Amino acid sequence: MQHRYSRRSAALILATAVALPLAASLPANVQAQELTPIKFVLDWKLQGIHAWYYLAEDKGYFAQEKLAVTIDQGDGSAATVSKVMAGAYQAGFGDVNAIIQNASVKPGAAPVMVYMIYNRAPFALIVKSGSPIKSLKDLEGRTLGTPAGSAAGRMFPVMAGKSGLDVTKVKWTNVAPNLQEQLMLKDHVEGAAVFSVTSYMNLVAQGVDPDKDIRWFHFADHGVDLYGNGVMVSQQLIKEKPQAVAGLVRAINKGLRDTLADPDAAIAALLKREPLLNKELEKRRLMYTLKTVMITPEVLAAGVGDVSDERLARSIVQVKDAFELARQPAPSEIFDGRFLPPLAERKISAK
Template sequence: MRPRLSRRTAVAALVALASFAALVPTREAAAQAVTPIKFVLDWKLQGIHAWYYLAEDKGYFAEEKLAVTIDQGEGSAATVTKVMAGAYQAGFGDVNAIVQNAAAKPGQAPVMVYVLYNRAPYALIVKSSSPVNTPKDLEGRTLGTPAGGAAARMFPVIAAKAGIDAGKVKWTNVAPNLQEQLLLKDHVDGAAVFSVTSYMNLVAQGVDPDKDIRWFHYGDYGVELYGNGVMVSQQLVKDKPEAVAGLVRAVNKAVRDTIANPDAAIAALMKREPLLNKDLEKRRLMYTLKTVMLTPEVATQGLGDVSDARFARAFLQLKAAFDLQRVPTAAEVFDRRFLPPLAERRILAK
């Protein structure tokens, strides 16, 4: 025969059970604890986006209670306008486009929270057989660019540094997937490109980009601009600062994992787009790491951060090139409060 509980014991048990139930979140409450984030890339899926999908597969977003939806983009400058419009809460895009928008529309532009491209991957390219041997030789010639392309948008900066009369350069919009092809077929004299994209596009077309193409990298002509990184809306910073910090932590982990094991990152990318050329995208990823990400500056200050002095000089270059009405403060453009500790971001330059 089971012993009967006393009334006092029974009441105490019910109180304890109710208290425990109050501490256990309901399914609805648990769902509400997850922050949804719509995230837009700078372009179509490529090896340079692999770390975002690796973060997803490894559960880094979930660990931070984030539900991140990743969409393809239409240009690194276009990312800024998409986040400004409220269509996305975060994205991967161009910090220099943030500067321009912050100058014109204070308080509305997104904020960069994690810089990935320590060296802006902007370049002008011509065929090696071209009579264009210096950037100034582009005067009187036609350059192709996709609509929203950041390299073309930033052309006035290299023009000012390299002595090009920008008014003497003609432009034509081209389909993104035809940019290199039109150059190779002489439909344009040159192109303003993202080196990390164009380099491998040329390889895919059977061209040796080191021998068959002449490159004018903006950074080689005194252009001190940074490039792409993770940006978030000001509303997300205001309403969900913990989500911003979590997003940055997750991306930082995935970038470090990608550097340590590129094959795993490319495998995560291929799960989303099996029709990509796996070997080409891995080569694109490695080229990006080598040329614009793992720089001596990153070896010193870690992934994600900027040099304040260089940042200030870059702002002045943008002001001169675009005749900005005002130079935004660094805090309007970049917020390092969300960066993980240096020990978690340090990567030796290769």
Template sequence: MSFPVSRRAAVVAVSAALGASLAALPVREARAQQLTPIKFVLDWKLQGIHAWYYLAEDRGYFAAEKLAVTIDQGDGSAAAVTKVMAGAYDAGFGDVNAVIQNAAAKPGAAPVMVYMVYNRAPFALIVKAGSPIRTLKDLEGRTLGSPAGGAAQRMFPLMAARNGVDAGKVKWTSMAPNLQEQMLLKDHVEGSAVFSVTSYMNLVAQGVDPDKDIRWFHYGDHGVDLYGNGVLVSRQLLRDKPQAVAGLVRAVNKAVRDTVADPDAAIAALMKREPLLNQALEKRRLLYTLRTVMLTPEVGTGGIGDVNDARMTRAIGQVKEAFELANAPTAGEVFDRRFLPPLAERKIAAP
């Protein structure tokens, strides 16, 4: 049976197209297989302090390292650690002090920090500028606010002991994290234990000048010299795909450097993901974070991403004391610097 020429041509064309499509499948599959998927969880809802991750995505830094990184919002810097530890995520942006606690409880199972972002933990106490609380000693007999089990509250007795304050004479009221500043401003509490990089901009959003209207007691200024949040990875990713860990660190490092050089570009990348954010507020949050907890004198010497081993050992001891841990992990169990780019690539000048 013969077909008309037009029908025969159509059959040939369809067959050729199908053959080409089938031939392309292995190529597409091979390309997909070349990318290592990484599920990454943040410490909180999208804010200016997360901008560099999206800048890395937009500028192709993850793809250049053959990584397919999926970024999800989080619900706490300590929760990010437990989510990675549980296997729900391969990596995340979480609190090294939570890593220390988990490493003490389950040696060999806790995630490992591979790139320190917050060289200084952003724990602080805030009171109104007109408050009679002018020194830490003045906190005795006062009522402070904190989320139940909040890290700043848990570390308070340590700061109190180092400054001659009787922690037993300080009362605490539990509240939701998003109500801390409101409760203080409405005088329901006389002070609050906060995460400074979040609280600072919460105050701005409520029409308060956090530099003039609020008195700050930063833990790092009062004997509690802890590190903060950074990029952490699961033990499995560390063991099975070390090249992916190295690529992730390189990509984040490039994006952090780019963010310092051009904060507007980083905030623009963030706004693409969450257009309802206040762009000016989030840029101010980013700059505040760079200035207060990231670009410290230690970073000026040792570069972004690394830690000082002696200081880390002291910090581990302080966390052990504050949380009454049965044992303390070593600095090497908590932080692994093998994947850091050379110092020249991690040097950052303050903006």
């Protein structure tokens, strides 16, 4: 993302603020007091798509930045925004489109994205491959399911608006997050608005071939040019502790790049926190996510973590129009690229 000031200069200032080493003679209890505590909330229960945070923790990347990061599970990527706004967390992994909605009505309170991870929003609508729903227009008169407050459900009108679908003719049913695929498969609902990176592997776990047994309507394939999940922080944290924000982004960036280099090590770090997870399933989920929503031509060119100014502006307009927001936030209210490491540290290659 381009800025009027020098990102390199800003990065040097921030790096200097966090790079002063602690005196070796300080006792351990004093060193511990020097760590900045950050409460970080995920978008969902532990999955392979969260592995890089724990790999970063195990490798000491947070500690190197003088951060004491506590990572909690979440209950929705849009809910991450609400939790940061409420002050329960200073940072989290959640949906940039929910930031746009909240920034429209509470510009001084909405968190700011500082490191984009899902370059392509993983929103999708799924139906069984044998369903008579073969186009988005066929959804009219149908009953769809999605968890209350889910980002996919909230963003459905964006896709509908681009496709000529009358949203007033679609009935929605709130379903439990862990049952949405199962209820669709058993015909309790005719389709489900989901996070593709979660649902794909949930279907695999239920013995369904998601490539053959399911028809996918990816929002990104139907005129929705949105970004997805990334690392967001509170405006208060940016104002009071910018060096901590820069350190958090650097540590996560290192963990993500290490995950790309060694996915098995990342999954091992995840399993240390939740041994009951299926190792092979979560690795497959991780690799599916990397392939479908993270490693895109834009990311290969601009590095992981950044956004395109023009695309972000377009996505803000899409969200504003779909939700009839009274105010259109500026891109600078949604994404702040000052804390990104240099491109050389964010550059990745196609696998």
